[in-house]
Amino acid sequence: MQAGKPILYSYFRSSCSWRVRIALALKGIDYDIVPINLVKDGGQQYSKEFETLNPMKQVPTLKIDGITITQSLAIIEYLEETRPTAPRLLPLDPKERASVRMISDLIASGIQPLQNLSILKKVGQETQLAWAQAVISSGFKALESVLQSTAGKYCLGNEISMADLCLVPQVANAERYKVDLSPYPTITRIYKTLLTVEAFQVSHPSRQPDTPPELRA
Amino acid sequence: MQAGKPILYSYFRSSCSWRVRIALALKGIDYDIVPINLVKDGGQQYSKEFETLNPMKQVPTLKIDGITITQSLAIIEYLEETRPTAPRLLPLDPKERASVRMISDLIASGIQPLQNLSILKKVGQETQLAWAQAVISSGFKALESVLQSTAGKYCLGNEISMADLCLVPQVANAERYKVDLSPYPTITRIYKTLLTVEAFQVSHPSRQPDTPPELRA
Numbered sequence: 111m112q113a114g115k116p117i118l119y120s121y122f123r124s125s126c127s128w129r130v131r132i133a134l135a136l137k138g139i140d141y142d143i144v145p146i147n148l149v150k151d152g153g154q155q156y157s158k159e160f161e162t163l164n165p166m167k168q169v170p171t172l173k174i175d176g177i178t179i180t181q182s183l184a185i186i187e188y189l190e191e192t193r194p195t196a197p198r199l200l201p202l203d204p205k206e207r208a209s210v211r212m213i214s215d216l217i218a219s220g221i222q223p224l225q226n227l228s229i230l231k232k233v234g235q236e237t238q239l240a241w242a243q244a245v246i247s248s249g250f251k252a253l254e255s256v257l258q259s260t261a262g263k264y265c266l267g268n269e270i271s272m273a274d275l276c277l278v279p280q281v282a283n284a285e286r287y288k289v290d291l292s293p294y295p296t297i298t299r300i301y302k303t304l305l306t307v308e309a310f311q312v313s314h315p316s317r318q319p320d321t322p323p324e325l326r327a
Numbered sequence: 328m329q330a331g332k333p334i335l336y337s338y339f340r341s342s343c344s345w346r347v348r349i350a351l352a353l354k355g356i357d358y359d360i361v362p363i364n365l366v367k368d369g370g371q372q373y374s375k376e377f378e379t380l381n382p383m384k385q386v387p388t389l390k391i392d393g394i395t396i397t398q399s400l401a402i403i404e405y406l407e408e409t410r411p412t413a414p415r416l417l418p419l420d421p422k423e424r425a426s427v428r429m430i431s432d433l434i435a436s437g438i439q440p441l442q443n444l445s446i447l448k449k450v451g452q453e454t455q456l457a458w459a460q461a462v463i464s465s466g467f468k469a470l471e472s473v474l475q476s477t478a479g480k481y482c483l484g485n486e487i488s489m490a491d492l493c494l495v496p497q498v499a500n501a502e503r504y505k506v507d508l509s510p511y512p513t514i515t516r517i518y519k520t521l522l523t524v525e526a527f528q529v530s531h532p533s534r535q536p537d538t539p540p541e542l543r544a
Contacts, residue, residue, distance in 0.1 A: 165469035166437055177422050181436065184428035191421045204408045205394050211401035218432070219398065220383055223440040232458070241449070252382035 116141040116174040119163065121148045122318035122325075125222060125279035126182040127170040131313035132275045133186045137193050145320030148227055183218055186272050199272045209266050213256060213273035217280050221249035225283065242287040250284065250294050253277075257296040264300055270307070278304050282315065333358040333391040336380065338365045339535035339542075342439060342496030343399040344387040348530035349492045350403045354410050358391075362537030365444055400435055403489050416489045426483050430473060430490035434497050438466035442500065459504040467501065467511050470494075474513040481517055487524070495521050499532065 118134065120127040120143050134141055146169050147154045154160065155167040164171040164180045171180045175192065179185045190199045200207050223229070224245040230238040260266050265273035281301040284291060291298050304310050311317070316327035335351065337344040337360050351358055363386050364371045371377065372384040381388040381397045388397045392409065396402045407416045417424050440446070441462040447455040477483050482490035498518040501508060508515050521527050528534070533544035 165472035166433060166466075167469070168437075175422070177425065179425050179429060181429045181432035183436075184425055184432050187428055188421060188425040191424065204405060205392070207408065208394065208396050208401055208405040211404055212396060212398045215398035215401050215435070216383060219400075219436045219440050220385075223436050224446065229441065232461075244449075249383075252384070255382035 116172060117144055118142070119144045119146050119160070119169050119171040119173075120318070120320075121146050121169050122315045122321045124148065124169050125283050126168070126218075128279040128282070128313055128315060129182045129275045130170045130172060130185050131318075132278070132309050133189050133199060133272075135309035135313045136197055136199070136270065137189055137195075139189070139193065143319055145318070147320065183214055183272070183276075186275060190272075197270060199270075199275070201266065201269065201271065206266060209260050210271045210273045213253070213260065213265050214276045216249070216253055216256065217273075217276040220252075221246060221280060222276075222283075224249075225287070239287060242283075243289050246280075246284045246287060246289050250289070250291075250297060254294040254297055257300070261296055261300060263303060270304070274300070274304055277301065278310055333389060334361055335359070336361050336363050336377070336386050336388040336390075337535070337537075338363050338386050339532045339538045341365065341386050342500050343385070343435075345496040345499075345530055345532060346399045346492045347387045347389060347402050348535075349495070349526050350406050350416060350489075352526035352530050353414055353416065353487065354406055354412070356406070356410065360536055362535070364537065400431060400489070400493075403492060407489075414487060416487075416492070418483065418486065418488065423483060426477050427488045427490045430470070430477065430482050431493045433466070433470055433473065434490075434493040437469075438463060438497060439493075439500075441466075442504070456504060459500075460506050463497075463501045463504060463506050464510075467506070467508075467514060471511040471514055474517070478513055478517060480520060487521070491517070491521055494518065495527055 116139060118130060118141050120131065146160060155169065161167055163178060166180060170182055170185065171178060172185050179188055186199060200210055225242040230242060233241045257265060262268040264270050265277055278301055281297060315321060316325055333356060335347060335358050337348065363377060372386065378384055380395060383397060387399055387402065388395060389402050396405055403416060417427055442459040447459060450458045474482060479485040481487050482494055495518055498514060532538060533542055
């Protein structure tokens with residue numbers, strides 16, 4: 111590993127890791143990946159070594175510029191503030207920034223945490239699929255309504271923003287949990303459009319160093 | 328209600344509403360409160376009228392400067408960007424800003440959503456207290472570890488920041504759910520210090536227009 115190159119601790123299937131991988135790809139930041147397998151060995155995030163790096167025992171975790179940052183949106187905001195060159199991940203207008211953060215937080219606080227791996231484990235194997243479907247559907251109903259007034263080609267107008275970095279991995283989770291997406295035409299349209307963008311493709315769970323062969327694109 | 332005055336849709340006991348009430352108090356912003364009772368009438372947040380305002384059917388929701396913002400951290404970031412005068416809620420240094428956002432998101436995405444009212448309802452009455460205690464304790468273990476390297480008088484050094492606005496309401500929730508706080512001396516110390524600050528006192532759940540008489544300070 112080259113000294114000074116950012117290191118992303120990531121799991122191919124982690125939707126929060128994917129958010130950060132998209133940001134790094136959009137900004138053209140070269141980085142190394144250290145895969146943390148969230149299921150193997152009872153979960154590699156629970157190792158003492160990793161806990162020292164991130165006491166929450168979660169990915170993503172980014173080492174960059176001499177510091178370690180956890181929490182995907184905090185990482186993305188840091189990348190934006192220190193590498194503001196195009197493409198911007200947040201618009202310049204404060205009201206538009208509020209919209210981007212509102213959509214991002216709706217997903218990052220309002221949907222994802224309720225269907226992540228550790229919660230589904232707590233819920234129990236029998237009911238976890240129904241649980242995941244219920245929380246995602248409920249969140250998507252709200253998100254669809256919000257996007258109908260903010261969206262252009264993307265979540266906010268016609269520029270890719272942090273909100274899109276949250277949307278795509280969340281829709282991928284919805285597909286994985288077999289959520290019926292037909293009631294959410296705006297979400298689905300933006301998702302499909304974004305999957306054609308290179309930064310979303312190279313960062314895709316099917317194309318990571320730790321993607322198992324049977325799931326590779 | 329005076330035209331142009333911000334309107335906060337709030338519930339006295341909502342920890343996310345409290346975050347925003349602290350921000351408004353610190354910034355000295357005069358506002359009106361419209362109470363949304365999350366339990367009465369099956370939950371006033373589920374009314375058609377409120378759903379139009381916030382499709383997530385959650386408080387806080389803030390009407391300000393001609394727009395409606397939901398999601399507490401998006402609201403606080405907007406207040407900071409449009410009213411940056413002292414006290415700042417985020418430091419100027421990007422690395423310090425990353426720390427503040429990391430701590431804020433640890434609470435706002437990593438703890439609070441897992442113990443909010445609608446999730447506890449889903450979990451069921453018999454196990455909800457144990458569930459809330461488990462998710463808060465697990466999050467506080469990580470938070471205590473993070474704060475041991477960031478804290479001064481407050482969460483980050485000696486200036487109040489957005490992280491403190493998240494910490495105090497979360498500790499109040501922990502107390503409500505009878506979480507043993509003895510393993511978290513840094514969290515507890517900062518909490519007690521902040522409770523002596525006027526902006527945290529006037530915004531306290533025990534002093535809101537919708538606080539029931541028996542819970543009033």
